[in-house]
Amino acid sequence: xxxxxxxxxxxxxxxxIKGSFPRILDLIYWPTIQIFLWGFISKFFTLxxxxxxxxxxxILSAAILYDFLFRSSISYNMMFLEEIWSRNFTNLFIAxxxxxxxxxxxxxxxxxRTLIGLVPASIIAIPLFGVSIFKIGxxxxxxxxxxxIFGVALGLFVTAGLIRFGPSFENIAWASLxxxxxxxxxxxxxxxxxxxxxxIAKLLPLVHIFEEMRNILIxxxxxxxxxxxxxxxxxxxxxxxxxxFYWSYDGAKDRGTLINMGE
Amino acid sequence: xxxxxxxxxxxxxxxxAVNNISFEIEKNKTLGLLGPNGCGKTTSIxxxxxxxxxxxxxxxxxxxxxxxxxxxxxLSLMNFASPYIELPKKLTVKQNxxxxxxxxxxxxxxxxxxxxxxxxxxxxxxxxxxxxxxxGQKNRVxxxxxxxxxxxxxxxxxxxxxxxxxxxxxxxxYLEKYKENNELTILLASHNMKEVERLCSSxxxxxxxxxxxxxxCAELIxxxxxxxxxxxxxxxARSKNEFE
Numbered sequence: 001x002x003x004x005x006x007x008x009x010x011x012x013x014x015x016x017i018k019g020s021f022p023r024i025l026d027l028i029y030w031p032t033i034q035i036f037l038w039g040f041i042s043k044f045f046t047l048x049x050x051x052x053x054x055x056x057x058x059i060l061s062a063a064i065l066y067d068f069l070f071r072s073s074i075s076y077n078m079m080f081l082e083e084i085w086s087r088n089f090t091n092l093f094i095a096x097x098x099x100x101x102x103x104x105x106x107x108x109x110x111x112x113r114t115l116i117g118l119v120p121a122s123i124i125a126i127p128l129f130g131v132s133i134f135k136i137g138x139x140x141x142x143x144x145x146x147x148x149i150f151g152v153a154l155g156l157f158v159t160a161g162l163i164r165f166g167p168s169f170e171n172i173a174w175a176s177l178x179x180x181x182x183x184x185x186x187x188x189x190x191x192x193x194x195x196x197x198x199x200i201a202k203l204l205p206l207v208h209i210f211e212e213m214r215n216i217l218i219x220x221x222x223x224x225x226x227x228x229x230x231x232x233x234x235x236x237x238x239x240x241x242x243x244x245f246y247w248s249y250d251g252a253k254d255r256g257t258l259i260n261m262g263e
Numbered sequence: 264x265x266x267x268x269x270x271x272x273x274x275x276x277x278x279x280a281v282n283n284i285s286f287e288i289e290k291n292k293t294l295g296l297l298g299p300n301g302c303g304k305t306t307s308i309x310x311x312x313x314x315x316x317x318x319x320x321x322x323x324x325x326x327x328x329x330x331x332x333x334x335x336x337x338l339s340l341m342n343f344a345s346p347y348i349e350l351p352k353k354l355t356v357k358q359n360x361x362x363x364x365x366x367x368x369x370x371x372x373x374x375x376x377x378x379x380x381x382x383x384x385x386x387x388x389x390x391x392x393x394x395x396x397x398x399g400q401k402n403r404v405x406x407x408x409x410x411x412x413x414x415x416x417x418x419x420x421x422x423x424x425x426x427x428x429x430x431x432x433x434x435x436x437y438l439e440k441y442k443e444n445n446e447l448t449i450l451l452a453s454h455n456m457k458e459v460e461r462l463c464s465s466x467x468x469x470x471x472x473x474x475x476x477x478x479x480c481a482e483l484i485x486x487x488x489x490x491x492x493x494x495x496x497x498x499x500a501r502s503k504n505e506f507e
Contacts, residue, residue: 012351015358019392080350090348092406094312094506095366253316255294256275259309260347 001104005097009105013079017113027113031067031121038063039129058217059187060131062210064122066186068114069206071146072176075113076155077162077176079106084167093258099249103242106159107152114148136216142227143209148233152203154180156241160248166257186210205233264325264340264448265290271320273306278308282472285322288465291442293449295459298469299500304452307469308418311450312343324416339367341467344409345420346402352394356385356404359393360377360411367412379407399430406434412439414463419451422456435461468499471502475485475499 017023040057093103095245125131133138158176161169183197184206190198201207208230215221254257267286281303283348288294296304297357303347309315311322313334322329324337350359357376364372380386383403388396393404402422409417422438423431428468435458441447459466460480468483470474476483476499 002368004368005366008362011365011462012354012358012362015354016351019355019358062443086351086353087347087349090314090343090345091350091363093314094338094341094343095363096335096368097366098335227463250316253314253483256273256280256306256309256313256315259312 001101005101005104005241006108009092009097009102011107013082013109014112016082016245017116024044024116027071027117028112028120031064031071031117032124034067034123035060035064035125036128039125039131043129046250056129057135058214060125060129061133061136061213061217062186064118064133065147065213066184067121067207068118068144069151070116071117072110072148073154073158073177074150074174075110075154076106077158078113079109080155080159080162081167081170084151084162099246103156106155110155111148114151117160136213137199137222139212139216139222139224139227141226142231143213146205146209146231146234149231149238150153153234153237153241156245160241160245163245163252163258180204180206182194183207184210189202189214203233205237207228208233236258264446266305266448266450267321267323267326268311268414269321269323270297271310271322272312272318273303273308273315273330274318277392279472281310281317282503284390284467284469284472286467286477288448288450290448290486292453292464293462294441295463295466295495296450296452296469297454297456297459297466299408304469305420308343308420308450308452311369312341312418313338325350326436339412340414341416342409342412342414343418343420344365346398346405346422346424347420348405349401350393350408352403353392355390356396356407357389361408362407364411368401369412375411379411382441383464384433387493396423399427402426402434406437414467415446416448417450418469419449419453420452421453421455423453423455430457431458440463456491456496460492468496479484 021053039056039060042059047058083092122133136143154176161172182203183204185193185201186206190201190207190211193201208226212223212226212230215223269285271281271284272279283342284307286294288449296307298304305378306315310317311329313329320381327333360376361372364375369375380389383406385400385403385407388400392479393401394403406422423434424433434441438460451463465479466473466477466483478486484495485491485496489498
């Protein structure tokens with residue numbers, strides 16, 4: 001892989017973000033709204049029911065982690081869609097850049113977009129609701145990494161769909177994460193799901209990540225085996241995403257859709 | 264660079280878009296690829312750019328086959344400009360040229376951008392967003408991008424479409440001058456016959472996915488008994504032949 005080419009493609013997206021204040025505002029706005037919304041809902045529950053005592057931190061931490069996943073995946077998709085919307089697709093694919101370098105550039109740049117939105121929102125939650133995601137401690141790095149890998153994997157599935165089916169697949173890009181949210185057991189334990197759905201849910205890394213987050217915050221227990229399992233599952237999805245992306249690219253070359261993508 | 268296209272075929276399901284075409288462009292020559300809309304020019308160019316996988320046939324660039332293992336090496340020596348593809352509109356001209364210079368591994372990027380800006384008369388709007396430019400300005404920027412890596416093989420798809428005569432002439436003059444000073448082979452697809460007559464040393468005429476005639480401009484005009492290339496094109500495009 002050529003780092004200079006990866007940097008070049010990242011630079012294209014960094015320039016895009018840097019040059020537009022509304023774009024930066026948009027990146028910060030949605031995660032912040034999410035934090036406010038879940039923060040106030042949790043606070044209301046705490047004040048009105050003893051059952052929900054001490055749950056503000058858990059619900060809000062879950063909201064922040066889920067938003068991290070959501071933003072990672074959307075960032076990845078958005079950067080790819082930007083190439084289609086700007087009709088730059090052909091220029092990009094006739095440049096001497098490998099597919100692996102395109103994937104690497106989108107993967108590394110997606111983290112900037114994600115952090116621009118999430119860091120301010122996470123910091124706001126500290127004084128406003130007395131909740132700090134950083135209370136999770138050292139395992140937070142692994143949880144974020146696992147979510148990021150899974151977010152990028154989802155991004156790869158969606159971009160593979162964009163290459164395969166064209167810009168009309170865009171709606172799936174927005175909906176993709178909402179499909180998984182109920183199965184991810186983000187705000188509730190897996191036992192809530194019917195048994196048959198639990199089997200499917202366990203195939204997703206989300207269940208293991210959010211279960212582990214609750215264990216850390218409620219019982220102060222860190223189970224690195226669970227975290228490792230979640231990371232491995234995410235990585236399998238990532239590899240699968242890369243394979244499907246390459247397969248879609250070859251299919252698009254065969255169907256001749258790369259040359260007029262975005263028109 | 265020499266470009267050789269041998270027995271190239273592209274089928275999309277039951278439709279034959281390109282039907283067994285073969286031609287060559289010698290080093291430093293310009294070939295005009297002509298034909299009515301839908302005759303297979305874009306598909307052919309797509310295959311030569313490595314964007315479309317041929318059903319069968321071969322493309323050689325300086326004797327090296329354009330297959331996946333040679334793709335990066337060959338693409339770094341080629342480039343493409345077309346008014347139908349654009350550069351990111353929200354980036355400035357300079358940012359776009361910088362990104363592509365890096366993607367093509369250009370050394371001394373600033374010097375190269377300044378050189379292109381001077382030659383193509385785009386320095387006044389280097390810091391302007393690409394989406395804010397007029398079509399004439401965009402066209403010159405697109406040309407700058409296509410020459411940023413000093414390609415040895417350039418594909419131009421209607422490079423002066425929708426330009427006013429002044430800018431169109433500027434682009435044609437620039438290409439002529441550029442070719443005098445640089446080693447460059449060009450494949451030009453155009454519907455502007457005067458442009459083709461002026462820039463191309465030879466012509467390939469396509470119709471319904473096949474090559475129906477090829478030769479120099481003078482040869483084709485003489486062969487078809489017409490006054491100029493435009494009339495020759497019309498005669499070929501409207502004729503009933505064995506392909507219909």
